[in-house]
Amino acid sequence: MGTPEFSMPTLGQLVQSEHSVIAVVTQPDRPKGRGRGMTASPIKTLALSLSIDVLQPEKASAPEFIETLRGLKPDLIVVVAYGQILKQAVLDIPKSFCMNLHSSLLPKYRGAAPINWAIINGDKESGVTTMKMDRGMDTGDILLTLKTPITEEDNAQTLHDRLAQMGADLVAQTIEQMEKNTLTAHPQDNDRATLAPKLKKQDGLIHWEKDAITLCNLARGLTPWPGAFTFFKSKRLGLNAVQAAGG
Structure with a gap:
C-alpha cells in the first residue's frame, strides 16, 4: 500500500525478491496540473508496468474494499506513505501483521511531513523506521x-x-528477520514523541527577523515544495539554494 514516489523503491525491491506481490493498493487517480487531467499515482504507474493488480479505494475503510483485500489472503501488508489511516478491520487481515515504513526515527516526527521538519528544525540526523x-x-x-x-x-x-532507498533496504531486512524468527518489536516511548504536521503553502513565507541559520534551514526543508518565499515591491520571490553566511 503506497502512493507517492517515496514508495517506489520499496515496491521495486519487493518485486525483485523471492516474495510474491499479489496486489498494490493506492489512492484513486486525482486531477493534476493546469489542465486538471486525471493522473495516476507514481506507485500505480510502476505497478501497472510490472503487471501487478492495482486496487484504488476512495476509502480504505469501505466494506467492499475490505472484503476484496481479505479475499487476497496476504501473509503481510507493507504500507509506505499510503495516505490514509487504516482501520482495525484492515490491520487484522494479513496472516502476520501490517508493516509500515516511516521516514523518521520514531517516535520523533510522527505525521505527514517528517523529512521536511527534520531539516527545518536543524536536526543533524534522520532515518527510516519499520x-x-x-x-x-x-x-x-x-x-x-x-x-x-x-x-x-x-x-x-x-x-x-x-x-526512500534506505527504506526499501530496511523493509527487506525486516522481512528477512521475520522469516528467521529473529525480529523483535519494541514499544515507542510516547514521552519522546513529536509531530510533523502537513505543510501548507503559507508555511514558506520568510520572516526576516529570524536568524540566518533558522531561515536557511527553513528554505532547505521546504525545497522543492512548498518552497520558501518573500515579497519585494509586492512581487513574490522564491528562495532556492540558500546558504547562511558567516560574520
Missing part, C-alpha cells in the same frame, strides 16, 4: 531503524530520495 502498525498515527511498535546524517547540502528532496 513498525508494526496499530490504529494510531505512527504509534506502532518499532521493528528496525536505519540512520543517516543530514548534511548542510541536504534539502527535503535529496533527503527524501536517500531515505
Whole structure:
C-alpha cells in the first residue's frame, strides 16, 4: 500500500525478491496540473508496468474494499506513505501483521511531513523506521531503524530520495528477520514523541527577523515544495539554494 514516489523503491525491491506481490493498493487517480487531467499515482504507474493488480479505494475503510483485500489472503501488508489511516478491520487481515515504513526515527516526527521538519528544525540526523502498525498515527511498535546524517547540502528532496532507498533496504531486512524468527518489536516511548504536521503553502513565507541559520534551514526543508518565499515591491520571490553566511 503506497502512493507517492517515496514508495517506489520499496515496491521495486519487493518485486525483485523471492516474495510474491499479489496486489498494490493506492489512492484513486486525482486531477493534476493546469489542465486538471486525471493522473495516476507514481506507485500505480510502476505497478501497472510490472503487471501487478492495482486496487484504488476512495476509502480504505469501505466494506467492499475490505472484503476484496481479505479475499487476497496476504501473509503481510507493507504500507509506505499510503495516505490514509487504516482501520482495525484492515490491520487484522494479513496472516502476520501490517508493516509500515516511516521516514523518521520514531517516535520523533510522527505525521505527514517528517523529512521536511527534520531539516527545518536543524536536526543533524534522520532515518527510516519499520513498525508494526496499530490504529494510531505512527504509534506502532518499532521493528528496525536505519540512520543517516543530514548534511548542510541536504534539502527535503535529496533527503527524501536517500531515505526512500534506505527504506526499501530496511523493509527487506525486516522481512528477512521475520522469516528467521529473529525480529523483535519494541514499544515507542510516547514521552519522546513529536509531530510533523502537513505543510501548507503559507508555511514558506520568510520572516526576516529570524536568524540566518533558522531561515536557511527553513528554505532547505521546504525545497522543492512548498518552497520558501518573500515579497519585494509586492512581487513574490522564491528562495532556492540558500546558504547562511558567516560574520
